[in-house]
Amino acid sequence: MHERFLQEPPRLTNSWSSDRALRDALRWHLGVEGYALAEHDLAAMGALATSDRVLELAARADREPPEHVPYAPWGERVDEIRVSDAYLELGRAGVRAGVTSLPYEKTLYEDKARLAWAALIVLWGPSSALYSCPVAMTDGAARTLIEHAGEEAVEAVARLTSRDPDFAWTSGQWMTETAGGSDISRTGTVARLSPDGTWRLWGTKWFTSSTTSEMALTLARPEVDGRVEPGSRPLALFRVERRLDGGERNRIVVRRLKDKLGTRALPTAELELEGALAHPIGDPLEGGGVRRIATMLNITRIHNALGSAGALARGLAWARAYARVREVSGVPLHSMPAHRATLTDLAVDYEAALHLVLRCSELLGRVEHGTASGSERLLLRGLAPITKAAT
Numbered sequence: 001m002h003e004r005f006l007q008e009p010p011r012l013t014n015s016w017s018s019d020r021a022l023r024d025a026l027r028w029h030l031g032v033e034g035y036a037l038a039e040h041d042l043a044a045m046g047a048l049a050t051s052d053r054v055l056e057l058a059a060r061a062d063r064e065p066p067e068h069v070p071y072a073p074w075g076e077r078v079d080e081i082r083v084s085d086a087y088l089e090l091g092r093a094g095v096r097a098g099v100t101s102l103p104y105e106k107t108l109y110e111d112k113a114r115l116a117w118a119a120l121i122v123l124w125g126p127s128s129a130l131y132s133c134p135v136a137m138t139d140g141a142a143r144t145l146i147e148h149a150g151e152e153a154v155e156a157v158a159r160l161t162s163r164d165p166d167f168a169w170t171s172g173q174w175m176t177e178t179a180g181g182s183d184i185s186r187t188g189t190v191a192r193l194s195p196d197g198t199w200r201l202w203g204t205k206w207f208t209s210s211t212t213s214e215m216a217l218t219l220a221r222p223e224v225d226g227r228v229e230p231g232s233r234p235l236a237l238f239r240v241e242r243r244l245d246g247g248e249r250n251r252i253v254v255r256r257l258k259d260k261l262g263t264r265a266l267p268t269a270e271l272e273l274e275g276a277l278a279h280p281i282g283d284p285l286e287g288g289g290v291r292r293i294a295t296m297l298n299i300t301r302i303h304n305a306l307g308s309a310g311a312l313a314r315g316l317a318w319a320r321a322y323a324r325v326r327e328v329s330g331v332p333l334h335s336m337p338a339h340r341a342t343l344t345d346l347a348v349d350y351e352a353a354l355h356l357v358l359r360c361s362e363l364l365g366r367v368e369h370g371t372a373s374g375s376e377r378l379l380l381r382g383l384a385p386i387t388k389a390a391t
Contacts, residue, residue, distance in 0.1 A: 010321035016046025038116040049127040061087035061129035061265035079254040087265045091131040092165040104161040114365030121306045126314035129265040134170040134210035136303030140296030141171035148292045172216030176207035185232040191220035200275040211269040222284045236284035237292045301388040305357040308391035312350040353391045
């Protein structure tokens with residue numbers, strides 16, 4: 001009678017100390033002093049991201065998808081979206097580590113801060129249960145408000161770039177409509193100026209990720225004398241907060257949550273804007289919303305590529321861990337030439353993605369600090385969407 005076989009499970013080690021490609025790339029970009037400055041924090045994140053506790057939190061967050069509660073027990077419309085406490089805990093860990101705040105802080109990194117930040121995202125993202133999605137939009141919203149908004153957005157920026165989980169906000173990006181998804185020229189949401197001088201939004205947003213975020217940036221079409229102009233030029237950019245100053249709900253109705261194949265821990269919903277109070281970014285009557293939202297989109301493209309590089313790194317780490325504990329015909333899997341060739345192919349894909357997105361991150365940091373040349377600005381503009389597509 002044969003003894004029952006149980007495969008020894010693969011185990012991840014510190015994702016920073018075990019990732020030579022990431023360490024070598026960062027050492028090359030940051031130099032000796034910059035690397036020494038980053039190493040401690042990245043090693044700490046590498047240990048945290050692959051700890052048993054965090055991996056279980058990520059798994060539990062996916063097992064406990066968001067729940068939409070439209071009404072309170074006595075009939076009041078509340079549109080509460082409840083998410084797993086595991087998902088929230090993963091997000092709080094990222095906020096404390098600086099996944100949004102690091103590029104906005106005054107540090108010794110100066111215009112290389114985005115490189116240390118990029119490594120942080122690569123390490124944390126695969127363990128975040130896609131909390132990295134609201135982090136991407138939050139980063140993009142913060143930069144957009146800094147570049148295009150006025151004094152009225154100072155508090156919002158402070159919250160979007162904070163390391164304090166009890167003070168920090170996240171932001172959504174409400175772009176997708178049934179007619180206007182990637183074709184934003186067909187955006188149908190209308191912005192109307194109220195008699196009290198405030199702007200109100202009316203329309204349906206078909207796909208809004210991170211719907212529990214405290215605010216979002218969105219495009220809308222200003223109404224002038226009862227008419228709206230077609231096309232993308234008249235579109236204006238607005239900041240919408242889920243709660244008003246008094247704490248009451250803004251006039252935003254959650255129609256339903258999306259049932260997705262993946263990213264289950266992340267709440268994504270259809271929203272109805274029924275006169276939601278909105279704060280214009282720039283003069284809405286002059287349009288320019290597409291140009292302004294491009295600031296956010298370029299940053300989220302880089303986040304997307306970092307998420308892809310991080311996923312490749314994590315997949316490769318699991319494959320290597322399995323190859324260390326699995327035997328085939330009495331031979332360790334990692335010693336078999338055909339399997340080593342497969343792991344090598346995966347490693348090459350990861351390193352290529354990593355170097356491409358680190359170059360984007362380096363350029364972004366230089367642009368944000370005003371040290372980029374004209375050619376570097378143009379390179380970033382073209383390279384960011386290419387990098388997203390390639391990775």
